[in-house]
Amino acid sequence: xxxxxxxxxxxxxxxxxxxxxxxxxxxxxxxxxxxxxxxxxxxxxxxxxxxxxxxxxxxxxxxxxxxxxxxxxxxxxxxxxxxxxxxxxxxxxxxxxxxxxxxxxxxxxxxxxxxxxxxxxxxxxxxxxxxxxxxxxxxxxxxxxxxxxxxxxxxxxxxxxxxxxxxxxxxxxxxxxxxxxxxxxxxxxxxxxxxxxxxxxxxxxxxxxxxxxxxxxxxxxxxxxxxxxxxxxxxxxxxxxxxxxxxxxxxxxxxxxxxxxxxxxxxxxxxxxxxxxxxxxxxxxxxxxxxxxxxxxxxxxxxxxxxxxxxxx
Numbered sequence: 001x002x003x004x005x006x007x008x009x010x011x012x013x014x015x016x017x018x019x020x021x022x023x024x025x026x027x028x029x030x031x032x033x034x035x036x037x038x039x040x041x042x043x044x045x046x047x048x049x050x051x052x053x054x055x056x057x058x059x060x061x062x063x064x065x066x067x068x069x070x071x072x073x074x075x076x077x078x079x080x081x082x083x084x085x086x087x088x089x090x091x092x093x094x095x096x097x098x099x100x101x102x103x104x105x106x107x108x109x110x111x112x113x114x115x116x117x118x119x120x121x122x123x124x125x126x127x128x129x130x131x132x133x134x135x136x137x138x139x140x141x142x143x144x145x146x147x148x149x150x151x152x153x154x155x156x157x158x159x160x161x162x163x164x165x166x167x168x169x170x171x172x173x174x175x176x177x178x179x180x181x182x183x184x185x186x187x188x189x190x191x192x193x194x195x196x197x198x199x200x201x202x203x204x205x206x207x208x209x210x211x212x213x214x215x216x217x218x219x220x221x222x223x224x225x226x227x228x229x230x231x232x233x234x235x236x237x238x239x240x241x242x243x244x245x246x247x248x249x250x251x252x253x254x255x256x257x258x259x260x261x262x263x264x265x266x267x268x269x270x271x272x273x274x275x276x277x278x279x280x281x282x283x284x285x286x287x288x289x290x291x292x293x294x295x296x297x298x299x300x301x302x303x304x305x306x307x308x309x310x311x312x313x
Contacts, residue, residue: 002031005312006106007289008098010061012050015290020063023094025110030081031074032089032109032116034309037286038067038128039105039296041155042209042232047101048293051234057093057101065105066091069119069127070309079113086123087116088130088262107286107312117262123269125283125306126276129156133265133274134257136160139205139230140168141261148173148200150220153207154181154190156279156304157230161205162188167273173198180300184278196220207231214239218249226250280304286312 002022010016025031044064046052068089075081091102094110103109119127136157151161154176165172166187174190176182182190193216200222206213209231217227218239225247229237243249268274282305284292289307296305 002108002110004095004106004108005286006063006095006098007065007286007307008061008063009047012048012060015048015293017287017289018098020095020098020106022108022110023096025074025076027076027078028112028114029076029110030072030079030087030113030116032068032070032087032111033073034068034070034104034107034109036069036125036128036309037065037105037307038131039293039305039307040064040066041296041302043102044293045297046232046234048297053234055101057099059099059101062099062101063095063103063105064101066102067128067131068092068104068109069123069125070109072116073108076113081113081116081118085118086121086127088119088127089116090131090262105289105307107309117259117266119266120270123276125280125308128306129160129276129279129304130262130265130269131257132157133160133164133269133276134261135230135254136164137261137265138257139228139254140164148198148202148222150175150196150198150201150204150217151207152204152213152217153209153231154178154184155207157207158205159184159279159303160274161207161230162186163274164268167268173201178300181303186275201225203228205230209233211235211237214251215243218243218247221247221249224248224250226252228252228254230254280306282306283308 091104092109092111093100149172281303286309
């Protein structure tokens with residue numbers, strides 16, 4: 001019987017490392033031996049704190065994580081993959097009675113071949129960033145308006161949005177109040193709302209997760225401009241109607257990335273048009289997970305925490 005050492009959120013605030021039986025792989029499945037997984041400071045923070053809104057598949061105990069890089073050690077004949085390939089996996093649901101939400105934080109995964117993506121081995125642990133890169137690409141994919149872009153938040157997702165904008169020939173502005181997080185800009189401006197006088201942004205991407213921010217963003221839109229909600233919001237959002245009416249403002253929710261977005265960013269990284277450098281700031285061994293999660297959630301210097309599974313896989 002296949003087993004995996006997995007990070008299990010037994011209930012809000014209580015994390016364990018547990019040995020779990022894995023579902024038997026089928027003909028279209030692969031078994032991935034994990035090398036690295038990332039900790040999400042958005043969805044996983046909400047799961048850890050118990051503040052996650054009602055969400056499909058929600059419930060405890062659960063295995064979190066949707067940013068996994070590893071090597072295929074078993075490949076079903078209909079999976080489309082071979083043993084030895086390095087892949088990115090966006091999680092798994094292979095733990096029997098323990099929910100996989102999103103199921104990537106484990107030493108081994110059983111996952112359909114159609115859900116993984118082959119990636120260059122030289123990416124190393126930076127491969128865990130492909131989920132956020134694909135999320136950023138998906139948020140940008142429907143944008144047709146030309147003109148100034150504003151990005152609210154200079155975490156990893158905000159930086160990837162900015163880098164994708166620059167790669168497409170743009171010159172975005174990023175709002176960030178934390179001086180530590182304001183550092184690290186590459187060919188774009190990072191400033192604060194108070195220092196930014198513009199009121200003509202055609203597209204504003206909000207990755208702050210702040211449910212009270214809409215009125216401030218609507219006030220910065222050009223007529224017919226669009227606000228893209230690319231963060232995750234635990235409380236209802238609201239806004240004053242008259243300013244939005246006067247600007248004919250548009251709101252769009254950018255949901256989960258699609259396979260085409262992942263393929264696109266893998267190509268951009270391979271071509272050198274999108275850099276994933278400088279985004280992973282903290283690394284811990286998987287057996288140090290109990291210490292790693294509070295750092296990922298509470299240390300403002302931590303952009304991305306990566307867990308190294310190679311010693312336990």
